[in-house]
Amino acid sequence: MFAKLNEIIRHHFGWCPNAGTIRTAPPGIATPPVTINPAQPDGGAGGPGRLDRSFTLATGSIRILFLNKRLLWFSFLTGLVLLFSFITTFGIQALSGISPLAGTGLVTVPDTPLLVQGSPTWLALTFVFQLVAIFGTVFLLAGLITCVSRLFSGQTATLGEGLSHAKNHAGSIAGWAAIMAVAGTEQQFITALYPGDLLLVFISMAVICIFGFMTSFIIPLMVLEDRSLISAITGSVSIFRRTWAEILLCMFTLWLFAFVIAFLALIPTVAIGFPSGSTGLLGITMGIYLVILMVLVMIGTTLMGIVLVGLYTYGKTGRLPEMFEGKRGGVAPV
Helix, strand or coil: CHHHHHHHHHHHHCCCCCCCCCCCCCCCCCCCCCCCCCCCCCCCCCCHHHHHHHHHHHHHHHHHHHHCHHHHHHHHHHHHHHHHHHHHHHHHHHHCCCCCCCCCCCCCCCCCCCCCCCCHHHHHHHHHHHHHHHHHHHHHHHHHHHHHHHHHCCCCCCHHHHHHHHHCCHHHHHHHHHHHHHHHHHHHHHHHHCCCCHHHHHHHHHHHHHHHHHCCCHHHHHHHHCCCHHHHHHHHHHHHHHHHHHHHHHHHHHHHHHHHHHHHHHHHHHHHHHHHCCHHHHHHHHHHHHHHHHHHHHHHHHHHHHHHHHHHHHHHHCCCCHHHHCCCCCCCCC
16 A cells, blocks of 8 residues: 555655655656546546546646636635625524524624524525525636636636636526525525434435535536536436546545645634633634635635546546646647
8 A cells, every 4th residue: 555655646746755855757657547438447446546546636636726826716706605605604594593603702693583494584595595605606617617628728718718608508507506506405494493303414415415426517518518407417427427436535635635724724723712711812713714714615616626627528538638647738628
């Protein structure tokens, strides 16, 4: 296992543990062969081929983002959508008599709830706010996928071009956002009605997560192949069957990086906020920590958009775009 880890590290970062200096990827290391038939990926779900591919996707997406920092505009705009989602979610909770940040003193709730959880008004507000947030997130993802696909084919890509192309698919995006908003509202409804039934809440969340994973490629298929919503759903499930292991392994790698950063960012809160005994200072440190987490989520959404295009290309051609290997513009549009 350690030998395989050393091989992966040398392949992706050009580092040799026995060398005296750090150098870039040596010319003597060749790119490992990739299976041309995407229906039969090498190595199985946990095989070395998929492990290597997943690591390439994770590290390559970070490299691509740093080389194309204009893509961070999508992170910024996604952050605004996430902020809207947080504010509306916290607002509904506060109006329902639930303090979103109990113990910090940052949010006060009315003594008498103005909304009853599970009521028609509560359901309507929850659905509308989720619909707006999901539509905005998916719309930006469609624009990001457009830009990343153009970069992979050696073309230039701007924020305006990406959003303009996403606008052409606004109807399908709205349909998909409505489906996910219904699922999200139903999950929150179950949580509100049965807060003590953890098994039921977990099952409802698991069903939504599995459905989301299986339909990961809906937006790439809409944007890159001009498919309808129904056609994109069926096509997404087909690609997912060939790439599910890479998705999980790549997400695990990215989440591991994010966890390390989040853990390090939590140290000041634990070292300063909690021992101080001051509610105000604790609230400030918690607020800063939440901002750091939001930034990680914003950047993470952009990285996952890059990964999706890479996996979509692999699912269609059996090869990853060459930019994940540090090369410029290697794969023509599918």
